[in-house]
Amino acid sequence: MQVQVISSVNEASSAKFHHKTAIIIDVLRATSTIITAIAAGALCVIPAETVMEARALQRPGDLLGGERFCRKIAGFDLGNSPDEYTEQVVAGKRIVLTTTNGTRAIHKSMRADHVLTASLLNAEACARVAAELRRDVVILCAGSHDDFAIEDGLCAGLVLDKLHSLSQVTVEMDDFGTAMLALYRNRSAQVKETIMNGMTGKKLMKMGMKKDIEACSAIDIYHEVPRLNGDQLTRS
Amino acid sequence: MQVQVISSVNEASSAKFHHKTAIIIDVLRATSTIITAIAAGALCVIPAETVMEARALQRPGDLLGGERFCRKIAGFDLGNSPDEYTEQVVAGKRIVLTTTNGTRAIHKSMRADHVLTASLLNAEACARVAAELRRDVVILCAGSHDDFAIEDGLCAGLVLDKLHSLSQVTVEMDDFGTAMLALYRNRSAQVKETIMNGMTGKKLMKMGMKKDIEACSAIDIYHEVPRLNGDQLTRS
Numbered sequence: 001m002q003v004q005v006i007s008s009v010n011e012a013s014s015a016k017f018h019h020k021t022a023i024i025i026d027v028l029r030a031t032s033t034i035i036t037a038i039a040a041g042a043l044c045v046i047p048a049e050t051v052m053e054a055r056a057l058q059r060p061g062d063l064l065g066g067e068r069f070c071r072k073i074a075g076f077d078l079g080n081s082p083d084e085y086t087e088q089v090v091a092g093k094r095i096v097l098t099t100t101n102g103t104r105a106i107h108k109s110m111r112a113d114h115v116l117t118a119s120l121l122n123a124e125a126c127a128r129v130a131a132e133l134r135r136d137v138v139i140l141c142a143g144s145h146d147d148f149a150i151e152d153g154l155c156a157g158l159v160l161d162k163l164h165s166l167s168q169v170t171v172e173m174d175d176f177g178t179a180m181l182a183l184y185r186n187r188s189a190q191v192k193e194t195i196m197n198g199m200t201g202k203k204l205m206k207m208g209m210k211k212d213i214e215a216c217s218a219i220d221i222y223h224e225v226p227r228l229n230g231d232q233l234t235r236s
Numbered sequence: 237m238q239v240q241v242i243s244s245v246n247e248a249s250s251a252k253f254h255h256k257t258a259i260i261i262d263v264l265r266a267t268s269t270i271i272t273a274i275a276a277g278a279l280c281v282i283p284a285e286t287v288m289e290a291r292a293l294q295r296p297g298d299l300l301g302g303e304r305f306c307r308k309i310a311g312f313d314l315g316n317s318p319d320e321y322t323e324q325v326v327a328g329k330r331i332v333l334t335t336t337n338g339t340r341a342i343h344k345s346m347r348a349d350h351v352l353t354a355s356l357l358n359a360e361a362c363a364r365v366a367a368e369l370r371r372d373v374v375i376l377c378a379g380s381h382d383d384f385a386i387e388d389g390l391c392a393g394l395v396l397d398k399l400h401s402l403s404q405v406t407v408e409m410d411d412f413g414t415a416m417l418a419l420y421r422n423r424s425a426q427v428k429e430t431i432m433n434g435m436t437g438k439k440l441m442k443m444g445m446k447k448d449i450e451a452c453s454a455i456d457i458y459h460e461v462p463r464l465n466g467d468q469l470t471r472s
Contacts, residue, residue, distance in 0.1 A: 007243060007384070007412075148243070150411035175386035175434050176243075182422035183415045198411050 001169045002136040005156050005177040008143030009101050012108045021135040022112035023126060023159060025119065026142035027151035028200045029080045030102020032119040032216040033065070034233055036082035039121075039222045041091035044232040047103035054098040063090065066098035070207055073098070082121075082215040094232075105142040106228065112138065115228035116236070120155050120191065122222045127162035129225045129236055131169045139177070150183075150198035151216070154191060157184025158219070192217040237405045238372040241392050241413040244379030245337050248344045257371040258348035259362060259395060261355060262378035263387035264436045265316045266338020267462075268355040268452040269301070270469055272318035275357075275458045277327035280468040283339035290334040299326065302334035306443055309334070318357075318451040330468075341378040342464065348374065351464035352472070356391050356427065358458045363398035365461045365472050367405045375413070386419075386434035387452070390427060393420025394455070428453040 006012050025031055034045045048054035051066070051073055058064055065078035065085075072079030078089070080099055097103060109115050114133050118126035130137050139159060141152035157180040163171050164181075173181065187194045192213065195201045201213055226233040242248050261267055270281045284290035287302070287309055294300055301314035301321075308315030314325070316335055333339060345351050350369050354362035366373050375395060377388035393416040399407050400417075409417065423430045428449065431437045437449055462469040 144411075147410070148412045148415070150414050153411070153415050174383070175380075175389070176384045178386050178430070178434065179384070179389050179415065179419045183418040186418035186422035194414070198414065 002172050003139065003160065003163065003177050004174045005139045005141065005180050007141055007148045007176060008146060009105045009108060009140065010146045012105065012140050014108060014111045017109050017112035017138055019135065020112050020138045021114040021116065021130050021133045022109035023116050023118050023130060023137060023139045024105045024109055024142065025139060025152045025155045026102035026105060027119050027155050027216050028149070028204060029082065029212055029216055030099040030142065031117045032121055033080055033082045033085060034097065034117050034226050035119055035121050035222055035224060037085040037090050037095055038226045038233065038235055039224045040085055040087045042085070043092060043094050044234045045226060046094065046096045046232050047106045048096055048098040049103055049107055051098055054096045057096045059094070062094045062096055064096050068100065070204065081209070081212050083211060101142040101144065105140050109140055117226045117233060118155060118159055120158060120217060120219050122220065122225055123155060123158040124162045124220045125223045126225045127159050127166065131163060131166050144200045147199070149200050151195045151200065153180045154184050154187060154194060156180040161185065191219065238408050239375065239396065239399065239413050240410045241375045241377065241416050243377055243384045243412060244382060245341045245344060245376065246382045248341065248376050250344060250347045253345045253348035253374055255371065256348050256374045257350040257352065257366050257369045258345035259352050259354050259366060259373060259375045260341045260345055260378065261375060261388045261391045262338035262341060263355050263391050263452050264385070264440065265318065265448055265452055266335040266378065267353040268357055269316055269318045269321060270333065270353050270462050271355055271357050271458055271460060273321040273326050273331055274462045274469065274471055275460045276321055276323045278321070279328060279330050280470045281462060282330065282332045282468050283342045284332055284334040285339055285343055287334055290332045293332045295330070298330045298332055301331050304336065306440065317445070317448045319447060337378040337380065341376050345376055353462045353469060354391060354395055356394060356453060356455050358456065358461055359391060359394040360398045360456045361459045362461045363395050363402065367399060367402050380436045385436050387431045387436065389416045390420050390423060390430060392416040397421065427455065
């Protein structure tokens with residue numbers, strides 16, 4: 001299995017996803033939130049690129065979620081903190097979600113044969129699903145604005161580490177994948193600290209959102225791997 | 237000292253270098269060759285972006301060096317293998333050099349206050365010179381064509397490791413710098429093997445250029461840090 005890792009959404013061109021399984025990573029916080037919502041029983045998450053598109057996609061009973069500048073959008077039901085997406089709030093609901101980079105990354109990958117979402121919360125489960133799909137893989141680190149984000153690189157490295165440990169696959173990585181695997185292996189004992197010291201981590205800490213970093217730093221607590229079906233992310 | 241690391245020459249915009257010290261890295265093979273040439277007593281290396289420009293810059297007595305598709309250019313005196321740049325051949329000479337990514341990277345950084353060239357061969361010396369220049373630093377990994385190259389990332393991590401060990405500077409890295417430092421620290425015992433398994437390394441191995449990889453994998457064997465003065469790279 002060939003695995004290519006893309007450092008930020010700006011580096012992604014849709015041609016790169018052709019005939020591949022795409023794994024989208026936005027640890028702080030879009031994919032962590034999506035996975036939490038699906039694990040809490042949400043029917044589906046519908047990614048929207050803009051606030052206007054999100055409002056247009058909302059049907060009666062749907063919840064609107066998302067952020068701009070890390071804050072909840074005015075008039076929306078939910079922000080982008082995994083903790084808000086509890087079973088009480090989301091079970092049985094459709095959620096329309098728009099975030100700065102995460103949902104943009106999902107849209108970029110739509111030409112892939114399969115689109116999976118990963119975060120630290122479900123890395124092992126995602127590696128297993130990707131291995132079963134028997135396609136080459138492109139891991140897209142959403143990043144922060146135009147830049148690489150350390151938390152997404154760490155998660156890409158963790159997914160690669162899990163892929164390497166699966167007996168049924170031989171993994172061939174590109175140079176950036178090799179670098180991300182080494183990053184994860186060097187920092188695996190300090191994942192949360194590394195994230196807190198990253199650019200997005202520092203910003204969230206300043207805004208009093210330390211609990212979001214904690215919620216997003218837990219490793220392999222969910223088995224759910226939200227997967228794109230049409231325009232909806234649902235359980236695999 | 238703020239240190240930003242750019243993953244490939246395509247990611248570099250000249251605005252990023254304003255008021256900074258630029259450190260250009262192209263381990264395979266441009267900066268390794270430039271450092272070897274200067275250490276062997278070459279008067280200067282003049283980077284040229286194109287073959288035509290290189291020919292135009294040549295004055296009587298100058299040597300023409302460089303590669304296209306990893307091979308020596310027809311009619312040139314020298315290719316891009318450090319081993320060719322011996323004292324017997326280059327001492328007291330000006331060398332006009334054109335390579336695919338390395339010289340392009342040097343040209344991109346020309347708005348910096350200082351432009352230094354680094355490879356594994358002089359990483360510690362380069363970190364010392366950069367620290368003495370008391371500017372924020374941008375490390376530009378030249379990469380291979382449009383992509384990140386593992387050997388340049390390893391070298392960026394090594395330079396960062398050396399900067400961290402200097403008592404007179406406090407280093408603040410961006411997320412990509414943090415990742416490259418972790419990459420180096422994870423792979424520091426297998427530098428040559430990591431380079432051989434990278435994309436450019438594999439290509440050079442296939443072309444029978446293993447000795448170039450060996451020549452470029454030695455760590456801190458030179459104290460010379462070629463530096464841009466006008467359009468020439470000379471001893472610092």
